[in-house]
Amino acid sequence: MTTHREPLASVLDAVGETPLVRVHASPDEVPVYAKLESFNPGASVKDRIGKYMLERMLEDGTLPEGGTIVEPTAGNTGIGFAVAAGQLGVEAVFVVPERFSVEKQQLMRALGATVVNTPSEDGMGGAIDRAHAIAAETDGAVVPQQFSNPLNVEAHYATTGPEMYDALDGEVGAVVAGCGTAGTLMGIAEYALEQNPDTHVVAVEPEGSLYATLKGDDEEEDAYKTEGIGTHDTSTNELFDPELVDEVVQIADRDAHAEVQRLAREEGHLVASSAAAASLAACDVAERIRDGEVDAPHDSVATVFPDSSERYLSKGIYGDFESWEG
Numbered sequence: 446m447t448t449h450r451e452p453l454a455s456v457l458d459a460v461g462e463t464p465l466v467r468v469h470a471s472p473d474e475v476p477v478y479a480k481l482e483s484f485n486p487g488a489s490v491k492d493r494i495g496k497y498m499l500e501r502m503l504e505d506g507t508l509p510e511g512g513t514i515v516e517p518t519a520g521n522t523g524i525g526f527a528v529a530a531g532q533l534g535v536e537a538v539f540v541v542p543e544r545f546s547v548e549k550q551q552l553m554r555a556l557g558a559t560v561v562n563t564p565s566e567d568g569m570g571g572a573i574d575r576a577h578a579i580a581a582e583t584d585g586a587v588v589p590q591q592f593s594n595p596l597n598v599e600a601h602y603a604t605t606g607p608e609m610y611d612a613l614d615g616e617v618g619a620v621v622a623g624c625g626t627a628g629t630l631m632g633i634a635e636y637a638l639e640q641n642p643d644t645h646v647v648a649v650e651p652e653g654s655l656y657a658t659l660k661g662d663d664e665e666e667d668a669y670k671t672e673g674i675g676t677h678d679t680s681t682n683e684l685f686d687p688e689l690v691d692e693v694v695q696i697a698d699r700d701a702h703a704e705v706q707r708l709a710r711e712e713g714h715l716v717a718s719s720a721a722a723a724s725l726a727a728c729d730v731a732e733r734i735r736d737g738e739v740d741a742p743h744d745s746v747a748t749v750f751p752d753s754s755e756r757y758l759s760k761g762i763y764g765d766f767e768s769w770e771g
């Protein structure tokens with residue numbers, strides 16, 4: 446299905462058109478298919494927004510030629526933006542809470558970006574405030590702000606969603622994706638609901654995260670180890686539109702961690718914890734469609750595996766649950 450069959454002029458041309466692969470743990474009657482986003486040049490789903498957002502911002506003048514982007518990020522967004530920034534002549538500064546993986550921070554630096562760390566206890570909120578402070582004192586600097594910029598959603602509406610539907614000949618019963626900024630799910634959902642308003646839309650988050658409260662569920666906030674998805678402060682998640690979502694599924698860290706290992710051992714997927722959470726949620730939805738508990742227009746489920754486990758080896762992702770740093 447990949448269209449990359451001819452020589453490409455730049456890594457930016459290699460963003461997207463990732464493979465869509467069957468998850469074998471799903472029922473044969475309602476198969477689950479996952480987009481393998483580690484096939485992108487920066488090895489995650491965030492290459493899509495890096496390319497799409499920077500190109501649009503340069504086009505409309507929001508970002509001046511040779512300007513600087515300053516972005517708060519858990520890591521993959523920094524890598525995705527750094528890949529695009531390097532090729533588009535833009536400087537990049539990333540503000541990363543300390544606890545996020547060192548592999549990602551090394552890759553951002555290797556791509557020519559500057560990385561600024563903020564204390565883990567200040568969370569993403571602290572990183573967002575710091576990014577705005579740095580941008581205010583830098584000439585020609587803008588904060589793309591993946592947490593509130595509609596271009597984040599648009600990138601997935603324009604690429605990830607259509608690619609899934611093309612590969613499945615338009616026959617998608619449910620779409621399932623983990624939510625960090627929620628850009629991935631919202632873009633896919635908008636596209637899916639245009640194709641068929643009855644498509645079942647499922648958000649995935651770790652237990653302890655609070656997206657579910659936006660759907661009226663009564664959930665307790667707690668720490669979690671699953672990286673890249675979830676929220677402790679829903680006021681920062683401006684892109685998430687509860688109206689587009691049928692349900693929010695919560696996955697316990699322990700289950701996600703076991704699924705990371707099962708996916709590698711049984712299915713050959715070297716994917717990380719947010720992909721594992723998506724896999725479990727998507728298989729659960731597929732079983733409920735099969736059992737007639739969820740109405741869906743087609744007997745298939747599409748989800749996203751956002752990145753690779755190689756990015757988390759230093760955190761013991763393939764060790765036992767207790768020593769996994771998350």
Ligand code: PMP
Binds near residue numbers: 672674719720
């Ligand atoms: N998984 C991983 C590993 C991520 O880095 C991210 C982005 N934070 C996501 C999932 C969620 O993507 P989105 O921000 O589009 O909701």
